[in-house]
Amino acid sequence: MKRTGFWLVVLLALAASCANMKDAFSIRPTVAAEAAGQELTVERLANMASTIKGFPVTLEAEQFLANLWVDHTLFAHAVAAGRTSPIPPGRRRCCGRRSPR
Secondary structure, three states: OHHHHHHHHHHHHHHHHHHHHHHHHOOOOOEEEEEOOEEEEHHHHHHHHHHOOOOOOOHHHHHHHHHHHHHHHHHHHHHHOOOOOOOOHHHOEEOOEEOOO
């Protein structure tokens, strides 16, 4: 009985994850990355990669570009929300000097 319950839970967990993993294992996924509610489509990623002169067409290069897009998107949302610096304004330093307040 315990084994049947265990396998039932495993089966339900797999069924629930299949809905979320559908794009990850599909032959033609449409979204390359997501960040802060924004989606980077595969078409847009390919367009960005094709406009960079000398950009290599490799999986690692495309992953790098997608990760860069995610970082910039998260940073833009932080700027829009006013959360750009973890350091208080009075504590910021540039070249060993305190920044003006």
